Structures are given as C-alpha cells and as structure tokens.
Amino acid sequence: MAAPSSLWCLGSYLILLALNLVMCDRVSKLHVPHLTPPDSVIITISSLAGKPSLVNQQELSGIFDLSDTEFKSKGDLSGFLGGTFDIIIKSDVHTSEQHHLLVKVDNSSKLFSFSHHQYFASVLENSARHTKLDVIGDLFVNCDTDVSLRFVFGTGDKFYVKRHKNGAKQGVEIYTNGPLDREKKDSYSLLLQAKSLKGKIAQTVIHVYIQDENDEIPEFNQTKYTTNIPAGLSVGSSVLKVHAIDKDIGTISYHLEGTTDFSINPISGDIILSSSSYSVSDYKFRVVATDQGGLKSSANIQINILPRKFKVYSSSSFVKTISQSIREKF
Known part of the structure; x- marks a missing residue:
C-alpha cells in the first residue's frame, strides 16, 4: 500500500511544479502599429511587483526602453514590420519569476501618411500639357483603400495629380496643365493633401523646379x-x-x-x-x-x-576751358 501513496505524492508534486512554472512564466501578447518618431507605444507593467528589469536588455536596448513601470518603444519600428519580439521581464532582479511579453509589429495598421514629408520634382520648361514630372523617390500614400488627392496650396492651376493603386499603397503622379516659363517663375512649392474614405488626412510638400530650355535670345x-x-x-x-x-x-x-x-x-x-x-x-x-x-x-x-584739330574734352575740362576763354576776352 506504500507504493500507491508514494506515487500519489510524486504526482501531486509534479502537478504543483507545473502550476508554479506556469505562474512564473506568464505570457502576454500585444500588437502595435508601424510607428515613426516621435510616436511610440507605451505598455504599463502593472502585473509585476517591485522594480522590473529587462532580462534581454542588451539584445533590445536599441529598440525598447524599460522604466520603473513602463515598457516603451523608441519610436521607429519601420524595419520590423511583421516581426515579433519576445521580451522577457523579471519582477525583481533577485527573483527567478519571469514575464514574457510578445510584441508583434503589425504591418496592416500603418499610419495613414505619405511615404515622405517632402519631395523634389522637376520638369523642362515649355513642356507640353500632360507632361509627367520627374519626382525623386517613390511618391505614394500608405493606404490600401481609395483616397482622394488634391493640391491645397501653391499650384496656380499649373499642375494636377493622378493616383494609381499599387498593393497596399496609393501611388501618386503629378502632371503639368500646360507649358511653364522658367523666366517668369522657376520653382513652385505645392501642398498635396490625401483624404481617406474614413476622413483621415495626410499632407506632403512637393518642391518643383523648372529646368531651363534655351528659348530666349540675348x-x-x-x-x-x-x-x-x-x-x-x-x-x-x-x-x-x-x-x-x-x-x-x-x-x-x-x-x-x-x-x-x-x-x-x-x-x-x-x-x-x-x-x-x-x-x-x-x-x-x-x-x-x-x-x-x-x-x-x-x-x-x-x-x-x-580730325586732329578737334580736341575731345570731358565735360569738366570743357567747362573749365570755356570759363578761361570768357575771362581772357572780358
């Protein structure tokens, strides 16, 4: 009869040990959007007693900060879209209890924005109407649904804009409304606005430079x-x-x-x-x-x-010579 009692005790011990491991190795999951500075995600650590410490601090120090009660991203997670971070936090440096926090950077919830805050573009002067501007860099809106585009400042009806869908992005192209004269105006600063179906608004500045064409005689x-x-x-x-x-x-x-x-x-x-x-x-x-x-x-x-008998005077010497002649005569 002693053997079953021993087996029961051993089984109870293993169950308690497993429960203890589960309690000491808690796992939480959190999805955060694509963030760019100065935006960040802040996670309040309320389930841990004492001052928490980041176990894998060296591995994540360039991406995350840990204060007394908050776990905070350093802002730009654009290089980790779709990635998952396994962050291990201890409730105290003197305890073995650990808390796993799985942070996934969500690719589908990016901010509604243009790919850059400003762009530089150019077009040759006197180009025909509907000439596409050469834009440095990819000009698009981070949005997988339709957006409306319009210039809200700076065009003077000289330009118009078109969009084309490219996967989860809305590509943007800019065209001339007619020939442009560089000698009258050599550059434009355009404020382009995008509006989503949900009413979100994003803006960017387009700096347009008119390239010279040799069309003026000296x-x-x-x-x-x-x-x-x-x-x-x-x-x-x-x-x-x-x-x-x-x-x-x-x-x-x-x-x-x-x-x-x-x-x-x-x-x-x-x-x-x-x-x-x-x-x-x-x-x-x-x-x-x-x-x-x-x-x-x-x-x-x-x-x-x-002829040699004529002398060319400057205005001052001519007046002086005439004055002397008058004095000598009178």
Whole structure:
C-alpha cells in the first residue's frame, strides 16, 4: 500500500511544479502599429511587483526602453514590420519569476501618411500639357483603400495629380496643365493633401523646379551704340563697351562683323582699336551676342573719327576751358 501513496505524492508534486512554472512564466501578447518618431507605444507593467528589469536588455536596448513601470518603444519600428519580439521581464532582479511579453509589429495598421514629408520634382520648361514630372523617390500614400488627392496650396492651376493603386499603397503622379516659363517663375512649392474614405488626412510638400530650355535670345541694352574718338588714338585703346543679357541660364560671347580696325573682348564686351592705319571717317559695323545655345542678336555700332584739330574734352575740362576763354576776352 506504500507504493500507491508514494506515487500519489510524486504526482501531486509534479502537478504543483507545473502550476508554479506556469505562474512564473506568464505570457502576454500585444500588437502595435508601424510607428515613426516621435510616436511610440507605451505598455504599463502593472502585473509585476517591485522594480522590473529587462532580462534581454542588451539584445533590445536599441529598440525598447524599460522604466520603473513602463515598457516603451523608441519610436521607429519601420524595419520590423511583421516581426515579433519576445521580451522577457523579471519582477525583481533577485527573483527567478519571469514575464514574457510578445510584441508583434503589425504591418496592416500603418499610419495613414505619405511615404515622405517632402519631395523634389522637376520638369523642362515649355513642356507640353500632360507632361509627367520627374519626382525623386517613390511618391505614394500608405493606404490600401481609395483616397482622394488634391493640391491645397501653391499650384496656380499649373499642375494636377493622378493616383494609381499599387498593393497596399496609393501611388501618386503629378502632371503639368500646360507649358511653364522658367523666366517668369522657376520653382513652385505645392501642398498635396490625401483624404481617406474614413476622413483621415495626410499632407506632403512637393518642391518643383523648372529646368531651363534655351528659348530666349540675348538682348542688348541699346539697339545702337555711338561714340567719338580722336584721330591718332593709340592701338589697344578701349573706345566703347557693349552689354547684352540672356534670360536663360548661361553666358554670352561677343564678336564684331564688318570691321577689321576694331576688335572686341568676347567676354567683357569692350571694343578696342586694333589698327593704327584707320582713316579719318566714320565707322559703322555690327556687334553680335551669342548665348550658349547658339541663339544670337546684334546691335549697330557707329564710331566717329574726329580730325586732329578737334580736341575731345570731358565735360569738366570743357567747362573749365570755356570759363578761361570768357575771362581772357572780358
């Protein structure tokens, strides 16, 4: 009769041991959404007595924090979508009792938002209507249901938007409503808004830069340049300076047509006497400005050569000479 009693005692001990293990190794499950800073998930640890400690602290220290009563994610769990963390917490450093917390990062409950807070896009000026903008990065909304899209600021009716479904995402494409003139406006900042069927709203900023097309000819600040120089002027003397502007991006170069007695600095536009055998007469020729795209414009040049008996005065010296003549005469 002793054997059955011993077996009963052994069985009771094993049952109590199993119950104790179950009580000491409790398991909880928690699903949290995809979070981005500064958002986070906070779990209050109320079932543990004393100050809890994280057993696998080293393994999870870069992802989670544990305070006296709270277990908190550090925010960005985007790299762990669909992953599960087995977090082991002790109720006290001096006890063997452990609490398992299974945290699963839920891929299906991501925040309703654009993939980025801002984007950069470009389009060539004068592009035809319905030209698609080149956007850096993937432009989409985190939503697996239909969304409505509209610009709420900054377009001036220059752009419109389309969407296309791509799995759990809503892809976004931006198009022009007509040709754009970079010389009038070279960039736009657009505020794009997405609205879900449940009324949730997400916004992002699109920075659009208009790429230059060489469509503007250089323009001189005068259609005709006229100056007087004395006969006998030394070779290399600067006699006139011309200037042209180009509304397109790039530089301008100059050259002369119709003369060999004068030359021009192709960058500065300074016209220089290059011959000592010029005649006493008037010179008429053309200056041509060419931009980097090959577009050209021209202006007329007239240089009057004064005989040697004439003296060219500056305005101040001329007044001084006249004043002296008047005093000598009267």
